[in-house]
Amino acid sequence: MKKTNPIADPRSGEATPLAAPGANLHLMHGRLLARNVIWNLIGNGAPMIVAVFCIPILIRGLGTDRFGVLALERAELILRSVNVEIDAADLRRLA
Numbered sequence: 001m002k003k004t005n006p007i008a009d010p011r012s013g014e015a016t017p018l019a020a021p022g023a024n025l026h027l028m029h030g031r032l033l034a035r036n037v038i039w040n041l042i043g044n045g046a047p048m049i050v051a052v053f054c055i056p057i058l059i060r061g062l063g064t065d066r067f068g069v070l071a072l073e074r075a076e077l078i079l080r081s082v083n084v085e086i087d088a089a090d091l092r093r094l095a
Helices: 030-062 064-081 088-094
Strands: none
Touching: 030 064, 064 088
16 A cells, blocks of 8 residues: 555644545445535525525615626625636726
8 A cells, every 4th residue: 555645634733644545435425425415406506596586676675776786796706705806997897
């Protein structure tokens, strides 16, 4: 078996050995995988379902112009959080 270099555990700071290749294959099949896929779909789908009901209410309450500004601001925040550079000229083009 190939010797692996230890890595530091972020919680304790102690060196822990790397997992051998294929050590987590039991996590990739069967009921555990199906359960995790279902939870992943629920976690991603729930906000989308809520948005389907909330966005029309927001548009009625804010008006289309203000909702557009809100949507652009939210998009800018999301893009900045993933380090995508966007400047004022790009925002004007998007508007």
